[in-house]
Amino acid sequence: MIIKKAATIVCAAVMMTCVQSFSADVSYAESTETQSSSYAGRYQLSDPDANDSTKKTYDFICDNFERYIITCQQESTWMGSPDYEMNYIEKTTGKLPAMRGLDFMNGDFSGVVSRAKAWHEKGGLVTICWHTGINGNGYTESLNDSPNFSKLLTKGTTEYKNMVANWDKAADALSQLQDAGVTVFWRPFHEFDGQWFWWGKGGSQNFIKLWRMMYDYFTNEKGLHNLIWVLGYSGDVKSGWYPGDSYCDIIGSDTYDNTTNLKGWNKLKALDTDKPMTFHECGNVPSVSDFEADGDIWSWFMIWHTDYITGNDKSNLKAVYNSDKVLTLDEISVDNYVYVTLNTNKDSLMQQPITVTFDDTDNTEFTSESSAFTLPELKDGTYKMTLSAESFAPRTYEIELSGGKLASDPNAVLNLKGDVNGDKNISASDLLLVKSHIKQVKLLEGYALSCADVAKDSKINASDLLKMKSHLKGVSLLW
Numbered sequence: 308m309i310i311k312k313a314a315t316i317v318c319a320a321v322m323m324t325c326v327q328s329f330s331a332d333v334s335y336a337e338s339t340e341t342q343s344s345s346y347a348g349r350y351q352l353s354d355p356d357a358n359d360s361t362k363k364t365y366d367f368i369c370d371n372f373e374r375y376i377i378t379c380q381q382e383s384t385w386m387g388s389p390d391y392e393m394n395y396i397e398k399t400t401g402k403l404p405a406m407r408g409l410d411f412m413n414g415d416f417s418g419v420v421s422r423a424k425a426w427h428e429k430g431g432l433v434t435i436c437w438h439t440g441i442n443g444n445g446y447t448e449s450l451n452d453s454p455n456f457s458k459l460l461t462k463g464t465t466e467y468k469n470m471v472a473n474w475d476k477a478a479d480a481l482s483q484l485q486d487a488g489v490t491v492f493w494r495p496f497h498e499f500d501g502q503w504f505w506w507g508k509g510g511s512q513n514f515i516k517l518w519r520m521m522y523d524y525f526t527n528e529k530g531l532h533n534l535i536w537v538l539g540y541s542g543d544v545k546s547g548w549y550p551g552d553s554y555c556d557i558i559g560s561d562t563y564d565n566t567t568n569l570k571g572w573n574k575l576k577a578l579d580t581d582k583p584m585t586f587h588e589c590g591n592v593p594s595v596s597d598f599e600a601d602g603d604i605w606s607w608f609m610i611w612h613t614d615y616i617t618g619n620d621k622s623n624l625k626a627v628y629n630s631d632k633v634l635t636l637d638e639i640s641v642d643n644y645v646y647v648t649l650n651t652n653k654d655s656l657m658q659q660p661i662t663v664t665f666d667d668t669d670n671t672e673f674t675s676e677s678s679a680f681t682l683p684e685l686k687d688g689t690y691k692m693t694l695s696a697e698s699f700a701p702r703t704y705e706i707e708l709s710g711g712k713l714a715s716d717p718n719a720v721l722n723l724k725g726d727v728n729g730d731k732n733i734s735a736s737d738l739l740l741v742k743s744h745i746k747q748v749k750l751l752e753g754y755a756l757s758c759a760d761v762a763k764d765s766k767i768n769a770s771d772l773l774k775m776k777s778h779l780k781g782v783s784l785l786w
């Protein structure tokens with residue numbers, strides 16, 4: 308994706324506007340689409356019913372993983388203001404973190420909900436953890452409780468019912484955030500394999516059972532489809548604790564040893580999964596050059612609250628927050644993030660750069676290095692946005708910006724050149740569709756016209772058919 312400071316925006320003063328001539332027997336007019344039927348992003352969340360903005364947020368994470376590190380800061384609530392850490396970072400670096408870390412501990416459900424909503428309103432991302440005893444309260448209980456796991460994990464027991472009654476409070480708060488359109492990076496039962504919190508004390512098998520139990524309860528019974536499940540290991544990343552790909556979306560490791568946590572990175576990489584990875588807690592954040600040298604470009608790092616953030620070396624903190632490799636609040640805009648689904652099964656074609664042109668007066672054009680990008684700053688209004696990629700038929704979407712934000716997600720999809728019916732290949736059925744258009748038996752409409760015009764002359768005729776045929780025969784490939 309494209310990020311403002313890393314953007315390769317070309318101010319194409321010389322770029323010709325794409326006014327095409329339509330002068331043939333069977334020519335077609337440029338079509339514009341406002342929105343396709345459904346979301347078709349590449350990355351799959353564990354919850355197939357996750358809502359669209361949650362899917363889009365996950366695409367944003369997957370697209371940036373190993374390329375940019377997102378800044379995240381855990382808040383405290385007892386230092387005079389819950390913005391104690393945010394104010395400190397802003398004063399020290401001139402920036403704010405892109406993601407805010409919150410904690411339901413001590414029953415602060417309504418406070419977390421209101422601060423998470425406010426942060427979301429500012430365009431930020433939200434992650435929530437929970438220091439809780441089995442039946443409630445905070446940090447002390449999370450460390451001291453020691454359950455009888457066989458009773459606790461058996462449905463119908465008093466122990467189970469009491470635990471779930473506590474879960475209901477968190478589920479209710481998360482549901483309020485769902486109603487407010489807030490996606491949550493939900494990080495329960497963190498550092499489980501360290502076994503210092505009650506949720507890890509029963510060993511790996513009880514933990515896996517507990518994690519899946521909460522996952523199923525929140526997703527299926529509570530209907531929470533705004534969660535991105537973050538599985539936060541300790542620094543050790545002990546083997547045997549992974550609940551499975553269908554029960555989490557992001558894996559993480561933490562350490563307070565002032566390193567980039569390369570040890571945790573390597574152990575997570577060795578797990579049989581390719582989920583994005585987060586450095587979900589740390590004390591002193593290392594320099595960006597350390598992360599680059601170690602090659603562990605985590606999805607995000609989260610510095611812990613109070614003394615942990617103020618204990619950071621100020622000049623390093625400032626350098627990290629102002630690095631081109633690091634994303635801060637002013638540099639992310641998930642609302643204006645556009646993910647383009649390249650409709651193909653060929654891996655080699657899935658990561659093509661996308662050229663984006665707008666019909667605005669400045670004639671803005673830019674090329675994104677991947678199939679996703681953040682819209683450049685445009686004045687409020689309606690634009691025709693044309694997306695093109697080398698192997699794909701160009702497509703124009705009408706987008707509307709209101710209050711600087713996309714009014715609706717274009718859910719952009721590009722088909723391969725010549726793939727008229729959109730089934731990810733050229734076959735006899737595509738040729739048939741083009742033939743019957745030329746013979747005016749059945750006219751193609753909308754984007755199918757652009758897919759059929761492989762000779763790119765704004766007409767559908769015999770030369771398109773010829774090119775498609777020779778692609779089918781492998782004589783001259785279109786892509």
Ligand SMILES: [Ca+2]
Nearest residue numbers: 726730732737
């Ligand atoms: Ca086809």
Ligand SMILES: [Ca+2]
Nearest residue numbers: 760762764766
């Ligand atoms: Ca043509």
